[in-house]
Amino acid sequence: MPDIGQLTINTATLRKQWGLKDIIAGVAQMGIRGIAPWRDQVAAAGLKEVAAQIRDTGLAVSGYCRGGMFPAIDRTGRLAARDDNRRAVDEALTIGAECLVLVVGGLPKDGAQRIVSKDIAGAREMVRDGIGELLEYARPAGMKLAIEPLHPMYAADRACVNTMAHANDLCDELCPSGRDGLGIAVDIYHVWWDPQLKAQIERAGAKDRLYAYHICDWLVPTKDLLNDRGMMGDGVVDLPLVRSWMEASGYRGLHEVEIFSERWWAEDPRTVLATCIERHARVT
Ligand code: ZN
Numbered sequence: 025m026p027d028i029g030q031l032t033i034n035t036a037t038l039r040k041q042w043g044l045k046d047i048i049a050g051v052a053q054m055g056i057r058g059i060a061p062w063r064d065q066v067a068a069a070g071l072k073e074v075a076a077q078i079r080d081t082g083l084a085v086s087g088y089c090r091g092g093m094f095p096a097i098d099r100t101g102r103l104a105a106r107d108d109n110r111r112a113v114d115e116a117l118t119i120g121a122e123c124l125v126l127v128v129g130g131l132p133k134d135g136a137q138r139i140v141s142k143d144i145a146g147a148r149e150m151v152r153d154g155i156g157e158l159l160e161y162a163r164p165a166g167m168k169l170a171i172e173p174l175h176p177m178y179a180a181d182r183a184c185v186n187t188m189a190h191a192n193d194l195c196d197e198l199c200p201s202g203r204d205g206l207g208i209a210v211d212i213y214h215v216w217w218d219p220q221l222k223a224q225i226e227r228a229g230a231k232d233r234l235y236a237y238h239i240c241d242w243l244v245p246t247k248d249l250l251n252d253r254g255m256m257g258d259g260v261v262d263l264p265l266v267r268s269w270m271e272a273s274g275y276r277g278l279h280e281v282e283i284f285s286e287r288w289w290a291e292d293p294r295t296v297l298a299t300c301i302e303r304h305a306r307v308t
Pocket residue numbers: 172209211238282
């Protein structure tokens with residue numbers, strides 16, 4: 025059996041095969057260190073029940089997915105986002121998550137979730153203000169917030185923070201040190217291509233801002249922009265190199281496998297977990 029090491033599983037990786045209770049049990053049975061669940065899965069399984077099951081299994085919770093989606097076209101929408109993010113912080117505390125992952129949102133939407141603005145600069149201001157406001161709620165409660173920069177192909181609809189540099193700039197503006205509760209989730213899928221990746225990981229590490237490390241691989245060709253992430257070792261990312269940058273910058277946390285993939289969702293979930301363990305030990 026390969027060494028499990030720092031492996032943790034983002035529960036989206038198995039979402040089509042198993043409900044959250046089965047995922048937690050399956051991950052624990054394989055001896056994996058942790059999980060990172062999604063809010064909709066927790067809601068379906070019941071927050072208290074999930075928290076109790078996680079405690080019983082002794083699994084770490086490497087992150088909670090997700091908060092964010094701050095921009096909205098009117099005040100009603102922004103207040104709804106604020107309230108929903110506060111609930112996400114409360115849930116993250118209940119399940120003992122290491123951090124709440126923020127997918128910050130793209131162009132402003134209306135109440136029917138239609139994009140109704142082309143003002144991306146304005147969207148970025150709403151993101152900054154939204155994170156700053158949420159930090160005032162999360163910091164005293166003891167929940168860390170991790171900004172996840174997303175690949176630029178998602179700038180319109182999911183996240184208008186697309187580079188590590190932008191995430192670091194936001195952290196500099198809102199929170200002088202990562203010890204004060206605002207940091208970054210580094211997801212290989214989104215940032216592997218960035219010529220500044222090494223320098224920006226070092227910049228984040230110097231301020232204790234490296235809160236999470238999400239791994240998968242970039243397939244060539246990528247057939248679907250959302251649901252065709254690769255298993256580690258099947259794509260073009262130099263995973264050991266990026267891991268070495270993370271570790272040289274002080275990151276000692278878990279390595280979270282997060283794979284949205286129709287190909288892997290069609291597999292037996294135990295095969296997926298066994299493959300994650302083997303690939304994590306061998307190619308990351
Ligand atoms: Zn991620």
